[in-house]
Every structure is written in structure tokens, then in C-alpha cells.
Amino acid sequence: MSDAAAALIDVRDRLRDNATVWVRSDAARHVGDLFSASALTDAERQTALAILEELARDVEQEVRQSLAIHVANCAILPPALARAIAADVEAVSVPFIQISPALTEADLVSIVRLGSAAKQVAVATRERVPARVAKVLVATRNPSVVTTLLRNQGAEISEPSYHMIMDGFANDATVQGLLVERTALPLTVTERLIQVVSDVLRDRLIEKHALPPEIAAELLNQARERALFHTAAAAPRAFNVEAFAIRLNSKGKLTPTLLMRALCLGDLPFFEAGMAVRAGISVRNASELIADRGPLGFKGLYEKSRLPAEFFRAFRAALDVIADLRDGGQEIWSPACTELILDRVMKDYDEACPAGLEYLLSQMAHRILGRADRTGRC
Secondary structure, X not given: OOHHHHHHHHHHHHHHHOOOHHHHHHHHHHHXXXXXXXXXXXXXXXXXXXXXHHHHOOXXXXXXXXXXXXXXXXXXXXXXXXXXXXXOOHHHHHHHHHHOOOOOHHHHHHHHHHOOHHHHHHHHOOOOEOHHHHHHHHHOOOHHHHHHHXXXXXXXXXXXHHHHHHHHHOOOHHHHHHHHOOOOOOHHHHHHHHHHOOHHHHHHHHHHOOOOHHHHHHHHHHHHHHHHHHHHHOOOOOOOHHHHHHHHHHOOOOOHHHHHHHHHOOOHHHHHHHHHHHHOOOHHHHHHHHHOOOOOHHHHHHHHOOOOHHHHHHHHHHHHHHHHHHHOOOOOXXXXXXXXXXXXXXXXXXXXXXXOXXXXXXXXXXXXXXXXXXHOOO
């Protein structure tokens, strides 16, 4: 008889003859260690498992705690037993949930969705948190859960999950600081973060993620422009878009990139008002010149507005797409319309134009778009 078999027989005898809480707790420790560490035969493993399953149903929490502790690191623990321990009260389950390799990704998702905040935090502290699990943790919108997840550099947080965090906690200084300290952040998240953090955190963000100062400044400016545009787009119909454009122009914020953003997102009224203000003419006259698809109308307005010459073809291409859409009866703007503008701009420039709006605006901000025009292109 092997030592393991003899030990298991001894445990069974003690449980039968003197089943005090101490004896049951000690049995949980002894059999748990044996099951986790020893090379048992199939028969011995079945005997050990039967004891563990019985102890997992014990009425005394102390016994179940002892069991959970001593099988927490066991990778070969049967899934049903692992789930039973994870479903127990927090005093039993939380330490187990934090480290058990027997819990699958699906198990962890279920624990997060059905469990208490303490169990959700336990999942967030695991050495590795897969992206799918991190997503459901973020979806709890519980500050303790989210901050625990952000502190865990072993958590795989996807770009959409980061944006979900920003949506729910953008003004939370603790969350901002933890986001800044992540090992890596998607650029789209950095862009949003750099707009809302304090000067101290912004400096740390630039340092931590090795952002060149000019890139950081551009991200901040683009984020502010996007916010400005959405402020105008969300305003009620009584909103005076011309007065808004005048105010922006007085502050030097009626930029080529803001006007291109308006065109690419289908806001022709804002674009007309902006061009009118820059050119110093009425919005009505600007609207007529913009609608003129001939060689002189919009070109004259563009030159009078003092916009960079190399961007003219981009604006002309965008207006041509909008005119084509209107001629075809397109009334409601959609992302597909923006894609049509970007495709047309790409065809009108020799440089590799981007597929995304933000990248196009970045090229404009860096005066890269149309660079060939300044180096001898006709």
C-alpha cells in the first residue's frame, strides 16, 4: 500500500470516528495538499476527490475555508468543485478566486456578472486578467473594481474597455492617475486623457508614454476642436452659428482643421459661417460661393479666407462629395459619407492620405498634406 493510500484511509477513519470541526478542517488541509501535490493513482485520486467534495459541502465555514486555501493553487481541481468553492461565501471564496488556476475565463466572467463587489475585486487582482474578463469588470462601473483593475499591470484592457472607463470616470482624479500609469495606452485614449487631466498629470502622461511635446500639444488641440465642433452640432436650432464662428475666430480657433472636420461630418452650416467670418463677408454670400462648382466661386472665397493653399484640393474634394450626395437625394449624414470624402481626398493627393478622419486632420495640422505642392508640383 502506498503512503498516499494509507494517508487517505487514515483520514476516512478519523472523519468517521471523530468528526469534530478541527478534524474536518485538518482533513481538508491534508487531503487538499495531497490532491494538489502528489502523484496519485486513479483510485486514490477518486477517493481524495470524494473526501474534498464532501468537505466542500460542510456546514462549518471554517472547514470550507481550510479546503479552499489548500486547493487554491491546484490546476487539476475539477471544474465543478472549483466553481462550487468560488460560489461560496466571500470569506471562503475570495482568496480562492484571486489565485485559482482551475477557474476558466468563462468561470471568471460568470463570477463577475453574478458575484458581489468583493468577488469582482478578487477577479481584478488575479495575476493575469484576460481582455474578455476585463471588459465585464469595467462594465460593473464600480469604482473599487475599476481602480483595482487599472492597478493590475497583468490586466489586458482593450481599447473599447479603456473608452468605457473614460466615459464613466473621465473626471475621477484617481482613475486619471491610474490610467496615466498604465504600461501602454492606445493613442485614442491618450488623446481623451490629455484633455481632462491636470497639468501635473499631463506632464506625467507625456513622460510616461514618451510623447513628443508637439504630439501632445496636437492631441490636446484636436481633442479641443472635436469638443468645440460637437458643442455646435448639439446646439438647438436657435443657436447662432455665425456668432459662434466669430467668437472662435477672435480666439484664433477657427482653424483649417476645425473647418475640415465640419465638412467631413456633414455640418455645412457651420462650414459656411466659418468661411464667411474668415473672409469677412455675409454668410449668404459665402453660401452662394461655396455652392458654385465653377473654377472661380469657391476658389475666390478660399483665397479671401486666408486658408493654406495646399489644402484647397482637400476642401474642394469634400464639397464635391457633399454636392454629389445632395444631388442623389442624400439627406441624412452617416459615417459612410465621411468615408466617401476621405476616399476622394486620397485620390486628389499624391501623398498616402489616411483612411481615418483624425489622421487626415493630423496631416493638416503638421502641414504634411499637400507638401508636394510646395516642392514643385503643378
